[in-house]
Amino acid sequence: xxxTWIVTWExxxxxIKSWSFLSLVLMPFLFVGLTFGISYFAAPNQSENDIAVVSxxxxxxxxxxxxxxxxxxxxxxxxxxxxxxxxxxxxxGYLILTANQQRVTATFHGPSAVSSGDKxxxxxxxxxxxxxxxxxxxxxxxxxxxALAVQPQFTQKLQKHAASDKLAKMVSFYIIVFFVYxxxxxxxxxxxxxxxxxxxTKIMEVIxxxxxxxxxxxxxxxxxxxxxxxxxLVYLLGGFAAVQLAQHSSVTIDFWKQNTDLINQVLHxxxxxxxxxxxxxxxxxxxxxxxxxxxxxxxxxxxxxxQPVVYxxxxxxxxxxxxxxxxxxxFVTIFSYVPFFSSYLMPLRLINxxxxxxxxxxxxxxxxxxxxxxMLYIGRIYGGLMLQTxxxxxxxxxxxxxxxx
Amino acid sequence: MxxxxxxxxxxxxxxxxxxxxFDVHDGEIMGLIGQNGAGxxxxxxxxxxxxxxxxxxxxxxxxxxxxxxxxxxxxxEERSLMSKLTIxxxxxxxxxxxxxxxxxxxxxxxxxxxxxxxxxxxxxxINKLSKGNQQKVQLICTLIHDxxxxxxxxPFSGLDPVNADLLKQAIIDAKNRGAAIIFSSHxxxxxxxxxxxxxxxxxxxxxxxxxxxxxxxxxxxTRLFLTTDWTEEQLAALPGVLTVTPQGTERYxxxxxxxxxxRAIFDQVTAGQxxxxxxxxxxxxxxxxxxxxxxVDHE
Numbered sequence: 001x002x003x004t005w006i007v008t009w010e011x012x013x014x015x016i017k018s019w020s021f022l023s024l025v026l027m028p029f030l031f032v033g034l035t036f037g038i039s040y041f042a043a044p045n046q047s048e049n050d051i052a053v054v055s056x057x058x059x060x061x062x063x064x065x066x067x068x069x070x071x072x073x074x075x076x077x078x079x080x081x082x083x084x085x086x087x088x089x090x091x092x093g094y095l096i097l098t099a100n101q102q103r104v105t106a107t108f109h110g111p112s113a114v115s116s117g118d119k120x121x122x123x124x125x126x127x128x129x130x131x132x133x134x135x136x137x138x139x140x141x142x143x144x145x146x147a148l149a150v151q152p153q154f155t156q157k158l159q160k161h162a163a164s165d166k167l168a169k170m171v172s173f174y175i176i177v178f179f180v181y182x183x184x185x186x187x188x189x190x191x192x193x194x195x196x197x198x199x200x201t202k203i204m205e206v207i208x209x210x211x212x213x214x215x216x217x218x219x220x221x222x223x224x225x226x227x228x229x230x231x232x233l234v235y236l237l238g239g240f241a242a243v244q245l246a247q248h249s250s251v252t253i254d255f256w257k258q259n260t261d262l263i264n265q266v267l268h269x270x271x272x273x274x275x276x277x278x279x280x281x282x283x284x285x286x287x288x289x290x291x292x293x294x295x296x297x298x299x300x301x302x303x304x305x306x307q308p309v310v311y312x313x314x315x316x317x318x319x320x321x322x323x324x325x326x327x328x329x330x331f332v333t334i335f336s337y338v339p340f341f342s343s344y345l346m347p348l349r350l351i352n353x354x355x356x357x358x359x360x361x362x363x364x365x366x367x368x369x370x371x372x373x374x375m376l377y378i379g380r381i382y383g384g385l386m387l388q389t390x391x392x393x394x395x396x397x398x399x400x401x402x403x404x405x
Numbered sequence: 406m407x408x409x410x411x412x413x414x415x416x417x418x419x420x421x422x423x424x425x426x427f428d429v430h431d432g433e434i435m436g437l438i439g440q441n442g443a444g445x446x447x448x449x450x451x452x453x454x455x456x457x458x459x460x461x462x463x464x465x466x467x468x469x470x471x472x473x474x475x476x477x478x479x480x481x482e483e484r485s486l487m488s489k490l491t492i493x494x495x496x497x498x499x500x501x502x503x504x505x506x507x508x509x510x511x512x513x514x515x516x517x518x519x520x521x522x523x524x525x526x527x528x529x530x531i532n533k534l535s536k537g538n539q540q541k542v543q544l545i546c547t548l549i550h551d552x553x554x555x556x557x558x559x560p561f562s563g564l565d566p567v568n569a570d571l572l573k574q575a576i577i578d579a580k581n582r583g584a585a586i587i588f589s590s591h592x593x594x595x596x597x598x599x600x601x602x603x604x605x606x607x608x609x610x611x612x613x614x615x616x617x618x619x620x621x622x623x624x625x626x627t628r629l630f631l632t633t634d635w636t637e638e639q640l641a642a643l644p645g646v647l648t649v650t651p652q653g654t655e656r657y658x659x660x661x662x663x664x665x666x667x668r669a670i671f672d673q674v675t676a677g678q679x680x681x682x683x684x685x686x687x688x689x690x691x692x693x694x695x696x697x698x699x700x701v702d703h704e
């Protein structure tokens with residue numbers, strides 16, 4: 001096997017077997033699962049929200065239970081048992097329904113008021129029942145009855161597509177920006193620390209007596225890239241499973257149906273060329289992080305190694321957030337071609353329709369050329385940097401490292 | 406054969422190596438000696454292409470390239486392994502970088518661990534091993550792929566005499582299968598015991614070079630070990646004797662002005678009679694090392 005791939009495989013296996021990787025990958029799923037779990041268990045007992053219905057007219061009671069759509073319980077039919085259940089907090093309260101002298105009345109008894117939704121449903125039921133009684137009492141003809149049954153109509157014609165479009169853009173932008181930021185910060189630190197901790201040991205001399213620094217460097221970068229791809233795949237598969245679940249679960253099916261357009265647009269924005277920008281950004285940051293890691297001379301300084309890259313990432317992240325509502329700004333347009341910035345700003349332009357695919361491909365080509373150029377250059381000086389272990393400060397280390405080879 | 410020809414290396418204004426040349430033939434062990442900072446590690450780093458240098462280094466007549474790396478076994482001065490790996494993982498990984506198949510390497514690990522008396526199991530993590538055992542694992546990593554060029558930077562450092570003997574035997578075995586071996590050491594007894602030739606560096610320059618015997622003999626047989634009933638004063642009065650050092654009952658170590666003085670001393674001390682010991686020897690490598698380090702001209 002090619003030595004680059006031996007290093008790639010070794011780096012990959014070591015990373016994905018580590019607890020930090022497992023926790024990184026599983027954290028979002030755990031977080032979502034935990035949120036659902038907590039809300040499920042923290043939600044009040046179902047029966048505690050029920051309302052008992054008591055009436056001296058059993059038919060009226062049964063009609064209410066069947067037609068009112070209020071969360072009711074059939075368990076307590078007598079006033080005594082309903083009172084007792086309310087006192088025990090087993091139910092939210094009880095409703096006494098009466099129909100005296102052709103008037104329907106409903107009185108709620110409970111420790112707190114009924115929800116506005118239930119109140120509206122109760123009133124709706126009372127109006128319908130009362131209307132029915134009134135019609136019967138008035139002895140109207142069928143035509144009169146039908147005339148009285150005519151209801152006014154209120155409809156809304158919203159610019160639904162435009163509204164969901166705007167929301168979709170915002171959601172997509174935030175998901176992309178935060179995802180890229182988090183993943184870049186994480187992997188920049190992992191890479192820089194891994195390289196820096198290796199540098200502090202003489203194992204590099206043993207390795208460089210077996211393969212060239214360039215092959216080793218490329219292997220490390222590819223290894224980290226594979227780890228990121230694995231993480232993305234896990235997220236994609238997890239996301240796919242979540243989508244399937246949401247489409248079919250009774251809990252989320254209503255939400256899914258109401259927001260299908262929005263969700264589809266967000267998914268379309270995420271699973272596009274923007275994903276490629278995210279991947280290449282990680283690759284570029286990994287290469288630069290490896291370079292920063294190689295400039296550190298002591299294992300103890302490994303933590304500091306990633307700082308320049310982390311700050312650069314923070315800067316580009318803040319710029320992206322600052323210009324989120326100005327995708328056509330000249331600064332955004334120019335910097336959407338500049339590597340490091342382009343991974344945030346070109347997706348911003350794409351999502352908002354401020355850039356076309358050919359323009360995105362040009363930016364991608366520049367990003368790719370920068371990555372290839374960086375890998376070639378850093379691969380060439382990598383051996384010198386890794387074998388330079390005298391503490392000479394940042395520039396001194398760089399100068400000495402460059403002079404070794 | 407490894408050939409180092411006129412290499413020169415400077416770090417800024419500091420000259421680390423100046424016109425260093427030597428050859429190491431297949432089946433030969435060469436000792437590279439010198440004080441700290443003499444240029445030993447820089448020489449090794451130059452051979453391994455870690456550094457840019459002036460001059461020429463060839464392996465079997467060709468400049469040493471990455472293609473030759475599989476034939477090299479290198480042990481750096483400071484020991485270091487990947488502490489989170491197991492012994493097997495570490496050895497297999499480094500052997501795979503030498504293009505050795507994992508299965509072949511795994512099949513050899515038990516034998517090598519026995520050979521170096523490593524206390525531990527192949528699946529033990531490196532960081533669970535004692536420092537000495539980690540050092541042995543690193544030696545196994547250096548030698549398990551049967552390299553043809555072996556470069557050992559202070560291999561005996563930190564090893565007790567028993568383990569040093571195990572390493573010596575491993576080096577001799579490698580020599581017997583035809584490997585060219587070059588190692589640095591501060592312990593001249595090890596160099597004297599197993600080296601065919603040596604190069605001594607001082608301030609980046611070669612000050613001594615040749616077979617161990619040749620180098621020692623360059624200094625003349627001026628050490629005389631003598632067991633006699635003569636007194637210290639009588640011996641000191643002999644012509645050509647510089648110093649007399651008692652070394653036990655009736656045993657002395659004499660330092661002579663020159664080797665030729667030995668014959669007259671022999672005649673006088675023995676007077677044609679049997680004596681238990683009269684041994685005229687060149688200085689030991691240790692003595693030569695100390696003399697050369699002080700920069701004393703032996704001419």
